[in-house]
Amino acid sequence: MTTYSLWEHIPGLCEETPVLDFYPAENKKTDACFVILPGGGYGMRAEHEGKGYAEMLNAMGLNAFVCQYRVSPHRFPLPLQDARRAVQFVRSKAEEFGIAPNKIAIMGSSAGGHLAALTSTYREPVPPATADAVDAFDFLPNATVLCYPVIWEVDESQITHAGSYQNLLGDQFDTMNGKINPAKLVNNTTPPAFLWHTSDDAAVNVCNSFRYGEALRNRNIPFEMHVFPNGPHGLGVAADRPHIHQWVNLLKNWLIDLGWL
Numbered sequence: 177m178t179t180y181s182l183w184e185h186i187p188g189l190c191e192e193t194p195v196l197d198f199y200p201a202e203n204k205k206t207d208a209c210f211v212i213l214p215g216g217g218y219g220m221r222a223e224h225e226g227k228g229y230a231e232m233l234n235a236m237g238l239n240a241f242v243c244q245y246r247v248s249p250h251r252f253p254l255p256l257q258d259a260r261r262a263v264q265f266v267r268s269k270a271e272e273f274g275i276a277p278n279k280i281a282i283m284g285s286s287a288g289g290h291l292a293a294l295t296s297t298y299r300e301p302v303p304p305a306t307a308d309a310v311d312a313f314d315f316l317p318n319a320t321v322l323c324y325p326v327i328w329e330v331d332e333s334q335i336t337h338a339g340s341y342q343n344l345l346g347d348q349f350d351t352m353n354g355k356i357n358p359a360k361l362v363n364n365t366t367p368p369a370f371l372w373h374t375s376d377d378a379a380v381n382v383c384n385s386f387r388y389g390e391a392l393r394n395r396n397i398p399f400e401m402h403v404f405p406n407g408p409h410g411l412g413v414a415a416d417r418p419h420i421h422q423w424v425n426l427l428k429n430w431l432i433d434l435g436w437l
Contacts, residue, residue, distance in 0.1 A: 182243075182261045184308075189250055194258040196265060197242040198273070199230035205237025208279035208436035211262045211317065212242045213295075215286030215410065218255065218343035219248045224412040225285040225323070232413050236428055236437065239275060241266055245291065248343040252352060253302040255344065259295045260302065260315035267313045279436055282317035286380055286410060287340040289325025293358035293388060296320045297366050319434065320369040321427065324377055324409060327384040329357040335381040362391040369399040370430045372423045379409035400430050 178198045186193065196211075210233050214226035221244060230240035245258035263280055270277040284292030296317055328336040330353055345352050354360075369392060373385040382403060392399045404420045414420040431437040 207276040209239040213284035213288035215288040281319040283321035285323040297361035374407035
């Protein structure tokens, strides 16, 4: 594993340094790759949803990059800056990494799923721009993989994970809560998606995935979704739960269908 700095001069508050951990596949089978955003409620980053996913993807023959994006006390838009920059950084060095610049998927779990979906949908500029060579590259990924994602804003439906939104927004909560709901930001440029969730997830309601899927369908953007009947939040690869662990092969089949494997 090799770690790269995302910026020479990091924009915004930086009580921790956002970096990109590169996990190259020993037996690379494709020029597609993944940028991974671990979950953790925007308060931490769960290793099993970062390194754990990278190793899973390496086993499929894919290069993987884990973005160690900034979390609380860092607020929006800093995590989004880091996620966008990760995609731009990988795309800018596509030849060096042996990847295709049009085959970069973004993947996230829970709050990391929110950030992955936001990177795939939020089109507003996020100042301050760094205005370097990497900035010239598109930050929009070519595919999105969401594992039990936080999607919906905090409202009367009470289906979301309020703590994630509160950690991300801080004192911006009242003004920004409804403006960073990825399901409401889906547009014709949003990439195709693969989603999975468990129906009885007690931390992040499965309706979050449904809302994102519905938004994609309304825009005629292809997606695949799998809902497993039982299982707690934060399962990651779920190697000890054979029924849910099927999602790994389902993801592989989806990538084959995309022509990426």
